[in-house]
Amino acid sequence: MKRWNNFPRIEDVSHLDNVWFVIHVALFLAYLEEKTGNKVDREFLIKRIIFNSFSRLILSDINSGTRDYILKVDDSIFDKLEEKAVDYLLWFDWPDYIKVDLINTLNNKEKVLELSIINVSKKYAWFFECKINSVVFSDMYDVPLTQIKDDLIKYRKELKSLDLLMDNDNYKKYLSHIRRLSHSLRWNQQTRTYPISVMSHLVITTFISYIIWNIENNAGANIDIQELMLRTIYHDIPEAITWDIITPTKKAVEWFNHVLEQVEIQMMDDYIFSYVDPEYKIWVYNYILNPFEWEIWKFAKHSDVLSAMFEAKVESNFWSNNFSDIYKNIKKVVNKYWTISVDYMLKNAIDSFDEKIVDVHLGR
Secondary structure, three states, X not given: OEOOOOOXXXXXXXXXXXXXHHHHHHHHHHHHHHHOOOOXXXXXXXXXXXXXXXXXXXXXXXXXXXXXXXXXXXXXHHHHHHHHHHHHHHOOOOOHHHHHHHHHHHHOXXXXXXXXXXXXXXXXXHHHHHHHHHOOOHHHHHHHHHHHHHHHHHHHHHOHHHHHHHOOHHHHHHHHHHHHHHHOEOOOOOOOOOOOEHHHHHHHHHHXXXXXHHHHHHOOOOOOHHHHHHHHHHOOOOHHHHOOOOHHHHXXXXXXXXXXXXXXXXXXXXXXXXXXXXXXXXXXXXXXXOOOOOXXXXXXXXXXXXXXXXHHHHHHOOOOHHHHHHHHHHHHHHOOOOOHHHHHHHHHOHHHHHOOOOOOOOOO
């Protein structure tokens, strides 16, 4: 699902690309808020942004600009519409404990600072998209760009972290560089019916990690959901700089993979870490460059591989021989993951891709 679908544009941004960038902006603003002495619930930020995006998948073409105009006419009507979309999703058969968490997260109005950060992050992501396309189509984007700039000026007075971000060119460059992931396409050697960016892949992987956490902890495990989701959110950021060098190439020459690891660290220092504070680099370093370490790593890795399996399944459904083989090979790997959560995904999720999608009826 593409954004700005009724505007001419030089950049295509998918709904999931936007969701990931909003998450990342929110996490960066959370860091800046904590520099000023405020405590931010990062788990709530991630879950709320992802859960809130579900209604957009149902409501589809009501873009951010139109939504703002609707709220000016009736500031409650859109909430009712989004509730209809959520009710539609809850109608399907999935674990009650996940439904309860989703409802509680979406209905939580007590996290005032976090909700403000989310709102501002959406505006900042919208500003990025609008600014880029306005370079060529200035007349088309004049009204929304002016409105967004005015909003950001207002929010700077209310949220210290946004003021710090907007006043620091290096911070903005950091966010610009990681946003390159929206232009990095997965499976770049293959012909695809539904291309997916690395950025979109990270959203799917993070949501899968959330499902895995729920299933495992409901069965008695004690997984730290924030740690798990942070690993899945950040782990592919180096690909924004180095691009995704495929595994056969990495293994083609002895020690080449080791050389690439050193190159990745050096390039991350030049293109990413040079723009952020040293303490932020310390906090985020392992999430980006060592995401699959310690006990929790396997659940992050399982989420990553499951996401790849679902992507391959979608392509194989459209008679792609290459992806049929890829899907079978990935599934063989997944079948070796002896965990309750992976078993659940294999039994309850993968076959749903073979089902026919019917029109959404919000009056259900």
